[in-house]
Amino acid sequence: MRRLALVLVMVASAPLLRGQTIPGIITITPQNCIWHSGDNPAWAAPNLDDTGWRPYTQWKLNPDEPRFWVRCHADLSSLRGLAHPAIQVALMAAYKLYVDGSLTGAAGSIRSGRFNMNTIRSFPLSSAALHPATIAVRITLRTTGPLPMGTMPRLDISLGPGSSLSDRRAAQLLTRSDPDLLPAVCFSVVGVIGIIAFGLFLYDPTRRELFLLALISVCLACIYLGYLLAAALVPIPSVVYAIGWSCPALLLAAARPVFFFALARRPVPRVFWILITLASVLFILPVDVCAFLPPASALWLEAFRVRYMLAPGNLALMFTSAAPFVAFWPYSRITRRMWPLAALCFLFGAIVIAFFAVRATGLVNIPGIPDLVSRWGSTVSETEAVVVLCVMATLFALLFLDQRKVAEERATLAGELLAAREIQRLLVPARLDVARCLRIEAAFRPAQEVGGDFYRCRVLSSGIQRILLGDVSGKGAPAAMTASLLLGAAEGHDADSPTVLLSHLNRAMLAGNVGGFATCLCADISPSGSVAMANAGHLPPYCNGSDTEPSSSLPLGLDPNAGYAEISLALNSGDTLTFLSDGVVEAQSSTGELFGFDRTRAISTQSAEEIAAAAQAFGQEDDITVLTLTFTPAEVLHA
Numbered sequence: 001m002r003r004l005a006l007v008l009v010m011v012a013s014a015p016l017l018r019g020q021t022i023p024g025i026i027t028i029t030p031q032n033c034i035w036h037s038g039d040n041p042a043w044a045a046p047n048l049d050d051t052g053w054r055p056y057t058q059w060k061l062n063p064d065e066p067r068f069w070v071r072c073h074a075d076l077s078s079l080r081g082l083a084h085p086a087i088q089v090a091l092m093a094a095y096k097l098y099v100d101g102s103l104t105g106a107a108g109s110i111r112s113g114r115f116n117m118n119t120i121r122s123f124p125l126s127s128a129a130l131h132p133a134t135i136a137v138r139i140t141l142r143t144t145g146p147l148p149m150g151t152m153p154r155l156d157i158s159l160g161p162g163s164s165l166s167d168r169r170a171a172q173l174l175t176r177s178d179p180d181l182l183p184a185v186c187f188s189v190v191g192v193i194g195i196i197a198f199g200l201f202l203y204d205p206t207r208r209e210l211f212l213l214a215l216i217s218v219c220l221a222c223i224y225l226g227y228l229l230a231a232a233l234v235p236i237p238s239v240v241y242a243i244g245w246s247c248p249a250l251l252l253a254a255a256r257p258v259f260f261f262a263l264a265r266r267p268v269p270r271v272f273w274i275l276i277t278l279a280s281v282l283f284i285l286p287v288d289v290c291a292f293l294p295p296a297s298a299l300w301l302e303a304f305r306v307r308y309m310l311a312p313g314n315l316a317l318m319f320t321s322a323a324p325f326v327a328f329w330p331y332s333r334i335t336r337r338m339w340p341l342a343a344l345c346f347l348f349g350a351i352v353i354a355f356f357a358v359r360a361t362g363l364v365n366i367p368g369i370p371d372l373v374s375r376w377g378s379t380v381s382e383t384e385a386v387v388v389l390c391v392m393a394t395l396f397a398l399l400f401l402d403q404r405k406v407a408e409e410r411a412t413l414a415g416e417l418l419a420a421r422e423i424q425r426l427l428v429p430a431r432l433d434v435a436r437c438l439r440i441e442a443a444f445r446p447a448q449e450v451g452g453d454f455y456r457c458r459v460l461s462s463g464i465q466r467i468l469l470g471d472v473s474g475k476g477a478p479a480a481m482t483a484s485l486l487l488g489a490a491e492g493h494d495a496d497s498p499t500v501l502l503s504h505l506n507r508a509m510l511a512g513n514v515g516g517f518a519t520c521l522c523a524d525i526s527p528s529g530s531v532a533m534a535n536a537g538h539l540p541p542y543c544n545g546s547d548t549e550p551s552s553s554l555p556l557g558l559d560p561n562a563g564y565a566e567i568s569l570a571l572n573s574g575d576t577l578t579f580l581s582d583g584v585v586e587a588q589s590s591t592g593e594l595f596g597f598d599r600t601r602a603i604s605t606q607s608a609e610e611i612a613a614a615a616q617a618f619g620q621e622d623d624i625t626v627l628t629l630t631f632t633p634a635e636v637l638h639a
Contacts, residue, residue, distance in 0.1 A: 024082075025160035025168060026074065028135065030056045033072040033155075037065040039110075039138065044098035046134040059154070061144060063303035066113065066295040070155055072135045076125070084162035085125040087135070088169065091155050092119045092143065098136040099129045108238075113142035113295035118235040120172060122165045142295040143238070144302045169233075177231040179378040183385035184228035190389055191221025193396050200403055207406075210399060212259035217392055219248035219255065224385070239291045246287040253279050256352075257323035260345050264327040264338075275320045283313025311363040318356035324349040341398055344391050351387045355380055428625070432457040435465040437527050439630040443612035444623075445583070451623035452479025452518075453581050454487055460494045463527055468501075469627060470520035470556075471538065471581045482514045486556070498522035498534035502556070502564040506536065509557040517557040521579065529571035529631050534564040539585070542578040542604035543569065571631040578604040579629070580611065583622035587615040595619075 033056035036043065043050075050071055059070075079085040087104065089097055094108025094115045105123030108115030137155060145153075158165060194217025201210040226244045229236055236244070254276050261268045286305040290298040324345035328334055334342050358380045360366070362373030372380075428444040440457055452472035460466055468490060472479040489508035493501050501522050509518065519538035525531050533541075535551030542548065548569065554562045571577070580600070587595035595618045603611055608626040615624050 024164045025158050026076070026078065028072045028074055028157040028159070030059075030154060032074060033070050035059050035068055035070045037062070037068045039067040039069075039140075041138070043069045043071070044101050044103075044136045044138065046100045048134075056155075061141070061303070063300040064296075066141045066299045068139055068141075070137045070139065072137075072157060073132070074135060074159070075132045076130045076159060077132070079125065079159060080127070080130045082161050085127075085130060085159070086122045086162040086165050087125055088120065088122040088158045088160075088165040089137070089156070090120045090153070090172070091137075091139070092145075092153060094140045094142075096138040097123060098138070099125065100133045101136075102126075102129070104129075108140075110138060110140050113140040113298070114238055116235040116237050117230040117241055118233045120169050120233055122162060122169070124162070125159070140295050142298040142302075143290070144299070144306050173231070173233055176233075177228065179381065180224065180227045180231045182382045184224045186385035186389040187220045187224040190217045190392050191225075193392055194218040194221065197396055197399070200400065204403065204406070207399075207403065209259060209262045210403070212255050212262055213392070213395065213399065215251055215255040216259060219252040220388070222248040223252070242287050242291040246284050249284045250280055253284065253317060253320065257320045260324040260327040260349070263341060263345065266327055269326070272320060272323060272326075275316045279313050279316035279320060281313075282309040283317060311360065314356055314360050314363055318353055318360070321349050321352040321356060337402075341395065344395050344398070348388065348391045348395075351384050351391075355384045428453070428455060429457075433459050435459045435463065435525070435527065437529075437631065437633050438465055438525065439632055440467075441608040441628045443608035443626045445612050445616050445620060445625075447583070447620060447623050448476050450477055450480040451475060452483050453583070453623040453625040454483040455579075455625060455627060456487060456490065457627075458494075460524075465525040466494070467523045467525070467579065467627065467629070468520070469522075469538065469579050469581075469625070470518050471583075471623065471625070472518040473516040473555075475623070478514075479516075482509070482512075482516065482518060485509065485512050485514060486518060486520070497566065498524055498532055499564045499566050502534050502536050502553075503562075506556045506562055507560065510560050514557070517555040519555045519582075521551075523577075523579075525571070525629070525631070527633070529573075529575075529633065531569035531571060531577075533567045533569065535567065536562070536564055539580060539582055541580075542601060543571075544575055545601065545605045547601065573631060573633050575631045576605060577629040578608075578611070579627040581623060581625040583620065583624035584611065584615040584626065586621055587618040587624070588621050589619045 034050055034053035035056045036050070036053045042048070048071075053071065056070055056072075076085075087097070087099065089095070089105070089107070091107075092115070094110055094113050095106065096103060096110060097105040104125065105121065107119075107121055135157060137157075139155070158168060160168075194214040197210050197217065198214035201207055201214060204210070223245060226236075226241060230241055257272050257276065258268055261272075282305075286301055286309065290302050290305075293301065324342070328338075328342045328345070331342075358372045358376060361369055362371050362377070428442070432440055432442060434440045434457060442455065442457075444451075444453065444455075446453070452474055454468075454470050454472070456466075456468040458466050458468075468487075470483065470486060472482045472486075474482075486505050486509060489505055490501060493504060496504065502520060505520060518536075520536045521533065521538040521541070523531055523533040523541070534553075536553050537551060537555035540548045540550050549567050551567075553564045556562075569577075585595055585597055585600050595615055599618075600611075600615075603614055606614075606628075608628045611626045611628075612624050
């Protein structure tokens, strides 16, 4: 945090620092240096015969030469009399520094080549070294340049007063940090937006687009804060820096296109998964691999990645950024509510495509197109950061408003469901009114929160047991409302015979203009065992496991002149009647096979719960209602 504060202070004083030279500093130019590949500790000796070494001006990065030495000759006599003379080295590698054969300073591990991102270091000089001296640097290289692209900066050596070297380091830190500051600030705000979006996702886990938006935001913040920390020379280990870039980059490469398709409520096409995989394998994953390889292998893979993999990986990322233009196609079908979100996604995709297109010019030589990275790289990065911040903030605001609307709609729906469940309780009462000569069991399995099946068991004043059973077409709350209308219409008609009652219910349903139709069956069972029954298109009951007379009457709500014939049965002691809705016979397995009449008939002598459970386990498609009745006059006599 102190380093970041220093960066902010220096940015505020940028006009004072830019363009100024710092007095009292000796800079060792490449013309004064020579180099040799290999790693021989004896090359630190000041009297070494280095006539066979090559000029450092001719040095080029060679993946086959991760270890090499640089020797420079300089007259340090002008530093005599200074209170705190020092030498400053700027190098993105592990090294050991020798002045006249004496170890003066070191950074990182010579064996592994790992270093940290504090790549500009100063080391004190002893007064004995302030004369014409040989400066030797033993270097182990494992990277070709900073992430995600760039060239390896040359070794930079300066000498002078410690305070002047600190000022020089501060000026270089400013130059390095300035291009990353605005993007880092913008994407830090984006990261905060992401954390809030993740909180909304935890509140409603069904909103997958909120999770993806949070993931994109946090990944962008991590990547650009990493850039700023490295530019601010915060001593982050190079391995941590590499993984801290590659892991968010991998998540971002996948989350960004998936977000657009999730927002459009469409599956991600296979071609985009292929592009995401190519971008990850070519552009990002090698960074993780390099972080754990030995120096020679890491340098070779890094050089191979820069030369052959970065350009196609960058191209794959550019194509994945076109996801919003595909996700919302055809544009004529975009709803009015979705147009603001779609427009923001188009803008997001366009600015990211432009970013990768500009970066492509720095990766490959395109005939007729100059290297736009060196010209406009900082401008494009800053523009992308500002535009993405505005887009993400607006996207979040729109999704937040949509979340509130969805929450209000769910609250309204919850109230409606509560009312519907209360209606359902009236349609399928848990407690049955049963005559003493009968045992009745009921089982009900709705296909949704509420269903259209209904039944009513009532002992009439004459001692007759009346059973009214029905099934309204459709499902859910509308069907439940129609069922409640029929039950309400049946009230006060206890003196009607089953045929008269069904005719009355038919007229009531037509008068209510509720639409659809309903099957219904009414049965009156006397204490003597005689049964008078009328059926309006409902499944006839089973008697002792056998079929009874089928109905030829129309369901309720279709014909105002429909008539309903009376069917008579006689029950003996122990006989059973099984009433059920068509949800039992229409239960369907995963292969499309129906439960059917044969299976239903075979289990019709079982309890209501067993029949309902068997149909439901087979594959419920509709409301399931089962009533089983057993005639027990002997129990009445015994009582």
